[in-house]
């Protein structure tokens with residue numbers, strides 16, 4: 001537990017640092033982008049200048065995508081939490097993943113009956129699950145099983161979670177697994193073992209930031225040669241949040 005706390009504190013410190021940098025950087029990119037738009041307007045006559053400006057704009061767009069991910073990790077992202085129904089989300093997701101991950105990977109999704117809705121940003125929640133599923137696929141180059149499930153969890157006395165009702169989303173694979181030195185750092189931004197051009201090392205850090213900002217918990221269990229299980233614990237939507245009609249509408253619209 002001490003080790004876990006130290007780990008969380010280290011990630012917190014890292015989040016504050018990267019969040020500050022990303023925020024300032026984002027402001028600079030906004031200025032650059034505004035100026036490029038001005039140039040775009042009168043550079044249109046000269047095709048060469050137009051191409052230079054367009055190329056700079058693309059770089060700025062990449063830069064903003066990067067800062068958005070970092071802001072996600074540092075929990076400075078603007079989230080719009082709503083009531084999301086786990087069983088509908090998982091049904092959509094497993095259909096989509098079954099179609100896109102290829103024949104080598106068997107996707108299985110299961111839900112315990114009558115799960116309550118969670119209170120989370122629907123788009124970010126779906127993006128987080130997709131992120132975990134794509135990591136699982138990368139960990140199974142020769143195929144395997146991807147098991148996505150959801151179950152209820154009651155927390156009585158808060159350790160790192162406030163007492164209350166939660167839903168646990170679990171994403172497990174039968175892939176290569178992680179040695180301890182990788183699993184210890186997997187949530188850090190820019191930590192990747194995937195080699196240049198392949199991994200950004202921002203996937204799990206974004207998921208971590210999203211889950212923490214949503215009042216939940218992210219855990220990881222992994223064994224080399226056996227597989228990995230990552231669990232997102234998210235709070236259940238309270239009665240104060242939304243009415244039942246909106247609940248079902250949000251859950252079925254998924255990511256927007």
Ligand code: ADP
Pocket residue numbers: 135136139173175176177178182186187191192193194198199200201202203204205227228
């Ligand atoms: P990226 O996928 O860009 O490398 P992530 O933050 O998503 O960045 O993951 C960080 C590292 O954690 C990966 O490079 C990999 O070493 C390890 N990892 C993540 N998910 C899994 C998994 N399901 N199985 C094995 N290793 C994983």
